[in-house]
Amino acid sequence: MSCLILASASPRRAELLRQIxxxxxxxxxxxxxxxxxxxxxxxxxxxxxxxxxxxxxGGAPGARVLGSDTSVVVDGEILGKPESDTQACEMLRRLxxxxxxxxxxxxxxxxxxxxxxxxxxxxxxxxxxxAEIVAYVATGEPMDKAGSxxxxxxxxxxxxxxxxxxxAVVGLPLQETAELLADAGDxxxxxxxxxxxxxA
Ligand SMILES: Cc1cn([C@H]2C[C@H](O)[C@@H](COP(=O)(O)OP(=O)(O)OP(=O)(O)O)O2)c(=O)[nH]c1=O
Numbered sequence: 134m135s136c137l138i139l140a141s142a143s144p145r146r147a148e149l150l151r152q153i154x155x156x157x158x159x160x161x162x163x164x165x166x167x168x169x170x171x172x173x174x175x176x177x178x179x180x181x182x183x184x185x186x187x188x189x190x191g192g193a194p195g196a197r198v199l200g201s202d203t204s205v206v207v208d209g210e211i212l213g214k215p216e217s218d219t220q221a222c223e224m225l226r227r228l229x230x231x232x233x234x235x236x237x238x239x240x241x242x243x244x245x246x247x248x249x250x251x252x253x254x255x256x257x258x259x260x261x262x263x264a265e266i267v268a269y270v271a272t273g274e275p276m277d278k279a280g281s282x283x284x285x286x287x288x289x290x291x292x293x294x295x296x297x298x299x300x301a302v303v304g305l306p307l308q309e310t311a312e313l314l315a316d317a318g319d320x321x322x323x324x325x326x327x328x329x330x331x332x333a
Contacts, residue, residue, distance in 0.1 A: 134318070134319045135195045135196055135197055135243070136157075136158065136193075136196050136197070137155060137156065137157040137158070137196070137197050137198075137199065137314070137319070138157060138158050138159070138160050138189055138190075138193055138196050138197070138198045138199070139157050139158070139159050139160070139198075139199050140160055140161065140162040140185045140186050140188065140189035140190075140198050140199060140200040141159065141161055141162070141185070141199075141200070141201060142161035143201075143304050145285070145303050145304040145305070146201055146304045146305045147159055149300055149303060149304060149305040149307060149310075150199070150305060150310070152307070153307055153310070153311055153321050154321050154322070154324050154325045154326075155314065155321045155324060156324045157199075160189050160193070160198075162184070162185035162186070162188040162189050162200060163188070164181065164184045164185055164188055166181060166202075166213065168211055173209075174204060174206040174209065174210075174211050174234075174236055175236060175238075175251050175253070177202075177204065177211055178202045178203070178204050178236045178237065178238040178251055179202075179238040179240070179249050179250075179251050181200075181202035181238070182200045182201050182202045182238035182239055182240040182249055183200065183238075183240040183242070183247050183249050184200070185200030185201070185202065185240070186198045186199060186200030186240040186241060186242035186247060186249075187200070187240075187242045187247055188200075189242075190242035190243060190244065190247075194244060195243070195244065196243070197241060197242075197243045197314075197317055197319070198241070198242045198243070199239065199240070199241055199310070199313075199314075200239070200240045200242065201237060201238065201239045201240070201304065201305055202237065202238050203235065203236070203237040203279045203301070203302075203304050204235075204236050204279050204280075205224075205228070205233055205234070205235055205236075205279045205280025206233060206234040206235075206236055207227055207228060207231075207233040207234075212224050212227075212233075212279060212280045212281070213279055214276070214277055214278060214279055214281075215275060215276060215281045218270050218271075220281075221270045221275040221276065221281040222266050222267065222270050222281075224275075224280055224281040225261060225266045225269065225270070225275070225281050225282065225291075226261075226266060228258045228261075228280060228281075228282070228291075229258055229259075229260055229261040229266075230258060230259065230260040230261070231257070231258060232255050232256065232257040232258075232294075233255075233256055233258075233280070234253050234254065234255060234256075235253070235254045235256055235279070235280070235297075235301065235302045236251055236252070236253050236254075237251070237252050237254075237298075237301040237302070237304065237305070237306055238250065238251045238252075239252075239305065239306065239309060239310055239313060241313045241314070241317055243317070248313060248316070248317075250309060250313070252297065252298050252301040252306040252309055253297060254295060254296065254297025254298050254299075254301050254302050255294075255295070255296040255297060256284070256292060256294075256295050256302060257292070257293045257294040257295075258291045258292060258293065259291060259293045261291060269282075269287060269288065272287060274286050274287050274288060275288070283303075284299070284302050284303060285303050
């Protein structure tokens with residue numbers, strides 16, 4: 134079976150892919166993440182996941198390349214990673230006391246072929262006080278995360294309810310990723326270690 138490459142600089146994605154026992158290498162993709170004029174959120178995340186996967190696949194003939202993108206969407210507006218503390222505070226104020234969508238797309242490319250899907254999760258925040266928004270941004274945790282929070286970190290205390298895939302919010306939907314790899318002919322369970330002695 135051809136090798137699997139994770140086209141991502143995200144330590145969370147690598148950790149999640151390791152969690153399900155996949156055997157892979159990491160090669161981050163450098164692409165322009167600017168949304169196209171009038172582009173819808175689902176289209177945007179899927180396009181980026183496909184571009185990340187295809188960009189790395191172009192330089193790795195025969196390899197299976199997994200790309201992914203996560204964006205937070207509120208009132209149809211895409212919130213990416215904040216560029217400043219001020220922007221992080223603004224995003225958190227917008228998310229306070231309401232429900233937003235986290236959209237994560239995964240794409241698996243091999244040579245010219247590419248399969249992709251989008252997972253949408255509803256996340257509801259309780260009301261956040263100004264003091265805790267400022268304290269949270271001061272920790273630095275929001276800075277490399279879409280929507281300026283990490284559900285898997287300190288930001289977990291903001292989340293009242295989640296409907297959908299927790300792992301997709303962190304950056305890689307585990308069930309759907311395993312399904313995409315299985316459809317491509319290499320289910321992750323084939324790489325799982327066996328703790329039992331051979332019965333032969
Ligand atoms: C909402 C949310 C996002 N995130 C992260 C997942 C992604 O790493 C990041 C969204 O940015 P992305 O552009 O999807 O990914 P990235 O720049 O980190 O890595 P790459 O493009 O190389 O794959 O936000 C969390 O870790 N926790 C959360 O709760």
